[in-house]
Amino acid sequence: MSSGPDFTRKARRLVDSLFQHPELLHGTSLKPRHRQRWIYLGHEVEGGEVSRVRFGLMRHPRPYAFSRQSHQVAEYYTYDVAAGKVIREGGVNITRRQGVDADDPP
Numbered sequence: 001m002s003s004g005p006d007f008t009r010k011a012r013r014l015v016d017s018l019f020q021h022p023e024l025l026h027g028t029s030l031k032p033r034h035r036q037r038w039i040y041l042g043h044e045v046e047g048g049e050v051s052r053v054r055f056g057l058m059r060h061p062r063p064y065a066f067s068r069q070s071h072q073v074a075e076y077y078t079y080d081v082a083a084g085k086v087i088r089e090g091g092v093n094i095t096r097r098q099g100v101d102a103d104d105p106p
Contacts, residue, residue, distance in 0.1 A: 011043035011053045018079055018086065028077070028086050030057070041076070053079045054089075071095040 018024055019035035034057055041054040059073045075091040 007043060007045055007050055008040075011050045012040055014050060014081055015040065015053050015055050015079055024084060024086060028088055029059070029075075030077070030086065046082075049081075051081055053081065055079065 015038060016035065019030070019032050019038075022032060025031065037057055039056045039058075041056055043050050043054065044052040054076065056074060056076050059075055072094040073091050074094060076089040078087045078089055079085075080087060
């Protein structure tokens with residue numbers, strides 16, 4: 001992993017532009033509307049270029065379409081620049097981790 005302000009800026013730009021290309025988001029739960037909500041986690045450099053960028057997103061999905069309640073879920077992704085694909089690495093349901101379910105009263 002290489003660091004430095006130039007690589008970090010480029011990595012951030014790559015993820016930002018990712019959300020402008022719906023075809024790259026296909027197969028994930030990511031949407032263009034998430035563009036302003038992602039969080040930079042790190043990057044990797046190969047051959048002097050940013051090859052992979054790790055980022056996260058805090059989501060608030062509803063457990064059921066008819067439910068007014070939602071879970072707080074942190075999701076982690078890797079954007080493999082060379083392969084042109086986004087990989088969901090995992091997620092943590094923070095609501096349930098705190099011992100609460102969506103059906104529990106606040």
